[in-house]
Amino acid sequence: MTRQPTVAQRRVIEAADPVTGRLRGTPAQLDSLVKRGLAFRHPRPPHDHFLTPAGHRIREAEPEAQPVAGAPAPAQGGFAARVGGEEEAPASGAARLREVHSAWQGLLELRRMTNPGAATDRPCGWERAHLVRAAALALEAAGHRPAGPDGDGYRVRATPQPEAVAVYAPDEAALRACTATLERAGWQAGAYTEPRTRVRYLLASPRRA
Known part of the structure; x- marks a missing residue:
């Protein structure tokens, strides 16, 4: 069994990069x-x-x-992918684009380090443990716009199904574009209709092979 870290070690763990898990600390x-x-x-x-x-x-x-009204709270002190519907979303612009690009490149590196055969074309263990954040990062990194207060944009939400998230978009064209992006990022996605509301959405899960 892994021993619990000391207070000093825990501080180093807490300061790890929220996406890649890269650590900074003394050699000791x-x-x-x-x-x-x-x-x-x-x-x-x-x-x-x-x-x-x-x-x-x-x-x-x-x-x-605590999460905000149906959307996961951003990671404190680090980068957080936009899942859509945040009340206080990160600022947009060049700085945000650089952050998203850096986070996506870091995630690809994490795939290379942890997937069998150094494969970068399919999600890794971290993504399977953080489905909503991982799917949202894939969408934001590809240039999709997350939903704001007006609801116009993508939204990624957890589902009761294991290893699956729901992705909502304003219309069929946007839904198809999200499907293409997720499939390129190593996910499998299919479109469904909610029986009562007739709202269309994607059910997406990480591809294993």
Whole structure:
């Protein structure tokens, strides 16, 4: 069983990049996390350290703010993909575009490091554990606009089904565009109609092979 980290080690874990799990700390701190099975040292230069699945579980177990009206709360102190419908969405513009691009590239690197055969064409374990955030990042990184207060844009929501999210869009054309983006990002998606409301939506899940 993995031993629980010390207070100092927990601070390093909490400060990890919210998407890739990349760590920053002294060599002694990083070494101790590796020995506890909470981090690993990447074999390729620059030999950065990243959280293992056990390290991610400890990080995710930290208390979080309550979500806003049906939308997950942004990750505190770090990047958060826009799922649509946030009351206080991150500012748009060039800075946001750079953040989204950097987060997507980091996620591709995480796929390369953790998927069998270094495959980057399908989601990794982190994405399967954070379905809503992962699908939203794929959409935002491809240039789709998340829903604002007027509701015009995509919305990604959790579903009762295992490894599946629901994606809503303003019209059929936008829904088809979201389907194409998610499929290029390694997801499988199909369009459905809610029986009572007749609202069209996508049911999307990470592709395994």
